[in-house]
Amino acid sequence: MNLPAQDAADRGRLIVQGADGPGIVASVSSVLARVGANIISLDQHSTDPAGGRFFQRTMFHLDGLPGRLTELEEELDKDLSALGLSYRLVEARKPKRVAIMVSKTDHCLLDLLWRQRHGEIPMNISMVISNHPDLGDDVRGFGIPFFHVPVAKDGKAVAEQEHLKLLKGNIDLLVLARYMQIISGEFIEELDVPIINIHHSFLPAFIGAGPYQKAKDRGVKLIGATAHYVTEDLDEGPIIEQDVVRVSHVQTTAQLQRRGADVERQVLSRAVAWHCEDRVIRDGNQTVVF
Incomplete structure (x- = not known):
């Protein structure tokens, strides 16, 4: 499906990984909600809930995403670094x-x-x-x-x-x-x-x-x-x-x-x-x- 240009520009992908533990999904969702993003899809996997590795890919929509990347990164840094997680933030519009x-x-x-x-x-x-x-x-x-x-x-x-x-x-x-x-x-x-x-x-x-x-x-x-x-x-x-x-x-x-x-x-x-x-x-x- 071809999205309108602005809608496509406002879609992002958030890739998170690190040691598994409680509260990761809630933290990611909380950050996105705090900046006004709407989650489109979310996939996650844990190698072992007790001491394993955690992986998550989230697609989201955020109005004006290209101009708000720095704001979003600052919010992610605050919440995810405390959990020992690394992340990648990608603009879906950029092939x-x-x-x-x-x-x-x-x-x-x-x-x-x-x-x-x-x-x-x-x-x-x-x-x-x-x-x-x-x-x-x-x-x-x-x-x-x-x-x-x-x-x-x-x-x-x-x-x-x-x-x-x-x-x-x-x-x-x-x-x-x-x-x-x-x-x-x-x-x-x-x-x-x-x-x-x-x-x-x-x-x-x-x-x-x-x-x-x-x-x-x-x-x-x-x-x-x-x-x-x-x-x-x-x-x-x-x-x-x-x-x-x-x-x-x-x-x-x-x-x-x-x-x-x-x-x-x-x-x-x-x-x-x-x-x-x-x-x-x-x-x-x-x-x-x-």
């Missing part, structure tokens, strides 16, 4: 600034570009970066800048510096849409924004080249995909979303790849949408998804 990195495989990239064009995900894709030139015309057809940054065999550090020049300070989220290069811990630390990756769920059973052929040779009955945040530990970051489809001996390797591509598109688009809607809260190496 996340997103960059995509890709190699030659286009299905996840084109799906995200299409979903942005049709307003399905609250994001602005500011650029696409690739280590190959193949997808440049496709990306530019969506009116989005495309940058080809080759990665030489011994030149990954040089390429990553070029990436940082393009990305640092300009994005809120980086999506690896089948970018077939391992990024370094130094790059992750210096970029300092969340990074989401997608891969087939055969890992670690079918690592390396040709995973679908290896899966076919083993007679797999399920194929799937996993979207996760990127950490220095390869493919071990907090999982956001996963899905599978059932297959059988009838499917050829090419058919497995096509079905796998469908799952990858859906899983990545859901993960990116949930992140852009501030539905994902990281808790160590796990996530809470509202």
Whole structure:
């Protein structure tokens, strides 16, 4: 549903997390009521009511929100700091600034570009970066800048510096849409924004080249995909979303790849949408998804 411009501008998201204890929901609600905000939706989760971790996502409406953020933050600081809680306050009207990195495989990239064009995900894709030139015309057809940054065999550090020049300070989220290069811990630390990756769920059973052929040779009955945040530990970051489809001996390797591509598109688009809607809260190496 498309909201009137002013109504959309007055909607906010409040993300709260910390040690669980009595009075958290009441405190959050009290602060919002005190400034005249109306709660639209509220989701919460506790890992354990006795000594566990607490998470909450609240959508609210507050007349004149953009001009009252400082007032609201001051009220939240007073009440939530006493409970040892941290929070994020987000204006719903501001879409996340997103960059995509890709190699030659286009299905996840084109799906995200299409979903942005049709307003399905609250994001602005500011650029696409690739280590190959193949997808440049496709990306530019969506009116989005495309940058080809080759990665030489011994030149990954040089390429990553070029990436940082393009990305640092300009994005809120980086999506690896089948970018077939391992990024370094130094790059992750210096970029300092969340990074989401997608891969087939055969890992670690079918690592390396040709995973679908290896899966076919083993007679797999399920194929799937996993979207996760990127950490220095390869493919071990907090999982956001996963899905599978059932297959059988009838499917050829090419058919497995096509079905796998469908799952990858859906899983990545859901993960990116949930992140852009501030539905994902990281808790160590796990996530809470509202």
